[in-house]
Amino acid sequence: MALRPARLRPSDLARLGGYGLRSRPLRAVLSALGIAIGIAAMTAVVGISASSRADLDHELAKLGTNLLTVSPGNTMFGTRATLPDDSVAMIKRIGPILSATATGVLNESHVYRTDRIPATQSGGLSVLAAKLDLLQTVGATLDHGAWLNAATDRYPTVVLGAAAAEQLGNVPAVYIGGRWWVVVGVLQKVPLAPELDSAVLMGWPAATTYLGFDGHPTTVYTRSVESQVEAVRAVLAPTANPEAPGDVQVSKPSDALAARRATNATFTALLLGLGAVALLVGGIGVANTMVISVLERRSEIGLRRSLGATKGQIRTQFVAESLLLSLIGGALGALLGYLATGTYATTQTWPTVMPLWVLAGGVGATVLIGAIAGLYPAIRAAHLAPTEALAAT
Amino acid sequence: MIPLETIVTAPDTVAGKPVIELAGVTKTYPGGVTALRSVDLVVDDGELLAIVGPSGSGKSTMLNLIGTLDRPSRGTVRIDGHDVASLSDRELSALRARRIGFVFQQFHLAPGRDALGNVADGLLYYGVPKKERERRAEAALVRVGLGNRLAHRPHQLSGGERQRVAIARAVAGDPALLLADEPTGNLDSASGAGVMELLRELNEAGTTILVITHDREIANGLPRQVPMRDGQVI
Numbered sequence: 001m002a003l004r005p006a007r008l009r010p011s012d013l014a015r016l017g018g019y020g021l022r023s024r025p026l027r028a029v030l031s032a033l034g035i036a037i038g039i040a041a042m043t044a045v046v047g048i049s050a051s052s053r054a055d056l057d058h059e060l061a062k063l064g065t066n067l068l069t070v071s072p073g074n075t076m077f078g079t080r081a082t083l084p085d086d087s088v089a090m091i092k093r094i095g096p097i098l099s100a101t102a103t104g105v106l107n108e109s110h111v112y113r114t115d116r117i118p119a120t121q122s123g124g125l126s127v128l129a130a131k132l133d134l135l136q137t138v139g140a141t142l143d144h145g146a147w148l149n150a151a152t153d154r155y156p157t158v159v160l161g162a163a164a165a166e167q168l169g170n171v172p173a174v175y176i177g178g179r180w181w182v183v184v185g186v187l188q189k190v191p192l193a194p195e196l197d198s199a200v201l202m203g204w205p206a207a208t209t210y211l212g213f214d215g216h217p218t219t220v221y222t223r224s225v226e227s228q229v230e231a232v233r234a235v236l237a238p239t240a241n242p243e244a245p246g247d248v249q250v251s252k253p254s255d256a257l258a259a260r261r262a263t264n265a266t267f268t269a270l271l272l273g274l275g276a277v278a279l280l281v282g283g284i285g286v287a288n289t290m291v292i293s294v295l296e297r298r299s300e301i302g303l304r305r306s307l308g309a310t311k312g313q314i315r316t317q318f319v320a321e322s323l324l325l326s327l328i329g330g331a332l333g334a335l336l337g338y339l340a341t342g343t344y345a346t347t348q349t350w351p352t353v354m355p356l357w358v359l360a361g362g363v364g365a366t367v368l369i370g371a372i373a374g375l376y377p378a379i380r381a382a383h384l385a386p387t388e389a390l391a392a393t
Numbered sequence: 394m395i396p397l398e399t400i401v402t403a404p405d406t407v408a409g410k411p412v413i414e415l416a417g418v419t420k421t422y423p424g425g426v427t428a429l430r431s432v433d434l435v436v437d438d439g440e441l442l443a444i445v446g447p448s449g450s451g452k453s454t455m456l457n458l459i460g461t462l463d464r465p466s467r468g469t470v471r472i473d474g475h476d477v478a479s480l481s482d483r484e485l486s487a488l489r490a491r492r493i494g495f496v497f498q499q500f501h502l503a504p505g506r507d508a509l510g511n512v513a514d515g516l517l518y519y520g521v522p523k524k525e526r527e528r529r530a531e532a533a534l535v536r537v538g539l540g541n542r543l544a545h546r547p548h549q550l551s552g553g554e555r556q557r558v559a560i561a562r563a564v565a566g567d568p569a570l571l572l573a574d575e576p577t578g579n580l581d582s583a584s585g586a587g588v589m590e591l592l593r594e595l596n597e598a599g600t601t602i603l604v605i606t607h608d609r610e611i612a613n614g615l616p617r618q619v620p621m622r623d624g625q626v627i
Contacts, residue, residue, distance in 0.1 A: 003480065003487040006520025016517070023505045303501040306462060307562075308490020308518035310483050386462040390497070 005310045017320035020293065021328075031282075031289040032329035035369065038279030039333025039362045040340065045275055046358045047341030049268040055350040056264075063139055063192050065254040066098075066229050070220040070240050073249040081247035082216040087240040088131070091220060094239055096228035101137045102217035103128040103201070109211050111200045112175040113168055125164045127176060128199045129207035137221045138193040145185025153203020156181040156210055162189045163197040174200065177211045192253040193221065279365060282329065287373035290322050294381045301381050302389030315382035322374020323367060330366030334359050411435050411471070412570050412601045413459055418468035420454050420624075428454040430624045431468065436603060438569070441596040443604045443612035446621035452605045453574070455621070459603065460493055460572050461485045473569045490518040494563030498575035500555045502547040508534055508558045509543040515562035533565035534558070537591055553584025557591065564595060571595065571602045577611060589614060 008016070021028040070091070072081040084090075091100045106129065110122035134140070135147055146152075147159060158174060158181045165186040173180045181202065190196045207213035220240065224232040229252070237248040294301070301314055309317075338354055345352040413436035420429040428451045436442060444452050457463040458470050461477050470477040473492045480488065502511045512530035513523070521529070534543055537557040547555055556576060563571055573592065577585030589611060596602045604615060612618045620627050 003475070003484040003491075005483050005487040005490065006518060008517070009522070012517060012523070019503065019505065019514075023503070299499070299501060300503070303495075303497075304518075305486070306460065306489060306493075306495040307515050308486050308488075310486040310518075312483075313486075313518065387457045390462070 005308065005313070008313055008316065013316060013320050014324070016317045017324040020297075020317070020321040021325060024293070027289055027293075028325060028328075031285045032325055032332065034282030034285035035279065035326050035329025035366055036282070036333035036336060038275060038277075038282040039330050039366060040336035041278050041333075042272060042275030042365075043334050043337025043354070043358050043362055044340040044344075045268060045271040047337060047352075047354045048344050049264050049271075050353040050355055050358075051341060051345040051350045052264055052348070054353040055348070058351070059191065060254055060258070063254065064223070064226075065252070065258075066223050066226045067138065067192050067253055068222045068224065068229065068233055068236060069193070069251050069253060070222065070236050071218060071249050071251075072216075072241075073247050081241075081244065083218070083220065083240055083248070084243075085215050085217075088217055088220055090239050090242075091222055091236065094224070094232060094235060096225040096232055098223040098225065099133060099137045100220060100222040101131040101133045102220045103130045103134065103196075103199075104204070104207070104213060104216055105129075105218045106207060106211055106213055109177050111164070111168070113171055115175045115180075117175075123167060124198065125167065126195070126199045127207075127211070128196075128201050129204045129213050130159075130201040131204060134201070134221070135187075137223055138190055138196065140190040140193070140196060141188050143186045143188045145183070147185055148201070148203050152184060154205045154209070155203075156206060157184045157202065158182070159185040159187060159201045161187050161197040161199045161201070164200055167198075176200070176202075179210060195219070279369065283326070283369035283373050286322060286326050286329075286370065287377065289325070290318060290374050290377035291380075293321070294318065294377045294384075297381075298384060298389045301384050302386050302391075305386035305389065311382040314384075315378040318378035318381050319371060319374045322378070323370040326366045326370030326373065327363070330363055333366075334362045337362075410438050410474075412438050412440075412473055413603070414469070414471040415458070416469045416471075418458060418465045418470060420451075420458065420463070421466045428624050429458070429465075432624075432626055434619060434626065436601065438601055439596070439599060440617060441593065441602045441604075441615050442617035442619060443606055443615045444619045444621060445606055445609060445612035447607055449623075450621040451624040452607075452621055454624075456572060456574050456605050459570075460495060461488055486518070490520075491566060492569045494566065494568040494571045496556070496559050496563050496571065496573040496576050498578040500547070500559045500579070502555055502558060504547055507544045507546050508539060508550070508561075511547070511558055512562045512565050516565055519566050529565050530561070533561040536564070536595075537561045551584065552580045553587050556580060556584070556588050560588070560591060560595075564600060569601060571600050573602065573604045575606055576604065577606070577608070585611070 072083050074081060088100050088102045091097060106127040109127040111125045111127060132148060132153060143162065156179055160168065160183055168174060171183060173182050187196065208215060233250055236250045238245040240248050304314060341354055342352045413434060415432050415434040418429055418432045421427045444455055446452050458465055461472055464477060472488065475488060506514065509527060509530050512533055513526040516526040516529060531543060534540060537560050539554060539557050539561065542550060542554060576588055580588060592602050606612055
């Protein structure tokens with residue numbers, strides 16, 4: 001007669017794990033909560049940063065990464081350099097350049113709401129002369145009103161940047177250089193050229209006529225063929241100012257957005273570390289619960305041994321219980337993390353993005369933690385002598 | 394899955410074949426306490442007997458050895474023809490699952506499970522599917538007179554009824570041997586008498602039953618008594 005213990009079916013094992021947890025529901029919920037918080041923190045951190053990145057990517061795709069700006073730097077003597085008047089025309093001759101336009105700053109001119117404000121009390125707004133094709137090149141759009149045209153750029157008319165409009169208020173005209181200038185339009189925020197937000201823009205001829213503008217461009221905006229951006233970047237400085245290429249600064253505004261993305265990644269790694277600590281604490285909570293559970297359930301262990309459970313079956317039962325406990329916590333945490341991501345992304349008008357590997361990793365981490373946390377208590381339970389276990393009441 | 398026929402030992406016991414054989418069994422616990430001294434005992438199939446003695450007489454040690462929960466220091470223990478010393482822990486577990494039923498003084502019922510669940514869970518290590526366990530559990534509960542208490546939880550049952558649930562759990566797997574450790578210890582005399590009556594009925598139906606008790610009155614109500622004192626059968 002062979003004596004072989006019957007194997008426990010997986011369904012029976014799952015049921016066994018469930019009984020143990022259901023007999024002490026509050027404790028099960030509390031220790032599952034520890035795991036849930038850890039997993040929720042980690043999924044929310046990854047989810048939120050992924051959503052933020054998706055939003056930045058979306059923004060970058062919309063704005064394009066082919067905008068390069070050219071501006072004068074400092075000369076080798078430390079004075080402010082200037083770009084030659086024909087630099088825009090020169091740059092336009094570079095093959096892969098799609099468009100080039102410029103603004104010129106009028107350092108001596110200031111903007112006032114009315115003519116009654118003392119000349120010394122100027123705000124931080126800049127006065128810029130702008131070429132007519134500025135909007136297309138920098139990707140700006142009008143909030144309301146009209147952009148300058150070949151007629152209005154000869155007369156005292158201005159278009160306000162978004163921040164300038166906010167600062168000046170809804171005024172029909174502004175006072176610049178001892179003269180009223182009619183406001184014909186207001187721009188929306190320009191993500192790739194934020195300097196335009198706090199500017200008052202006027203036509204190149206009008207600036208020359210009324211404010212004595214010297215005609216030197218101070219920022220040249222260029223769009224080039226996407227694949228040629230780096231090549232264009234290399235030749236921009238010598239093209240803009242062949243005599244002193246070293247006095248020219250070339251920058252790529254989309255790099256600032258990309259940098260924001262990189263900063264986010266660092267921050268995410270830090271928060272992810274904090275989430276991992278929370279998860280570890282949750283795992284210790286589960287281990288603690290299981291150790292106490294084994295101590296309290298000695299008579300149950302004794303009974304099961306008398307009913308014919310092998311050591312292995314007792315061990316498996318407690319590991320199953322621990323796994324179930326942490327899986328409940330993990331699932332709850334993943335759900336909470338997803339909801340947190342969704343809520344936050346919605347308030348930021350970001351798309352909600354939850355990479356699948358995060359959810360898979362979360363479940364994997366909980367299974368691992370459940371198994372590790374449950375193993376030691378389960379081994380202790382299995383090694384309890386049946387007689388000793390039954391003697392406990 | 395292992396076919397049922399190969400894992401369930403056939404009840405090849407014939408009337409008169411010993412179910413329990415103890416020969417020169419001594420049990421010394423670590424620390425030097427000798428609980429049993431050279432005990433010999435033979436219990437035949439179909440017997441109903443009591444091991445009776447005061448506390449400290451070694452009857453609990455006897456229960457543990459006969460129930461294969463512990464091994465003797467010296468001597469041989471044979472249960473249902475198996476020499477306990479030659480079996481591994483796994484084999485002993487299988488022997489308990491199929492051939493031995495236990496009834497304890499404290500009932501040991503799971504508080505959150507109804508009577509049917511408690512009895513069905515007793516068959517968890519027997520190797521039959523859930524449906525079959527529940528079918529057998531219901532049959533066992535009907536057999537002990539609790540057919541109308543299937544869905545009651547332990548706290549909704551009287552002490553006597555709880556012990557009947559425990560007895561149903563012990564006999565649901567149709568064991569060769571039923572071990573009852575002070576089965577009436579926590580019961581009033583009326584419930585206790587009812588439980589003893591049930592054990593007698595089960596014995597008449599063929600189950601070998603060994604009752605361990607300190608109560609002479611209960612022991613005297615059974616066909617055979619094995620009195621013990623100071624670790625020896627007297």
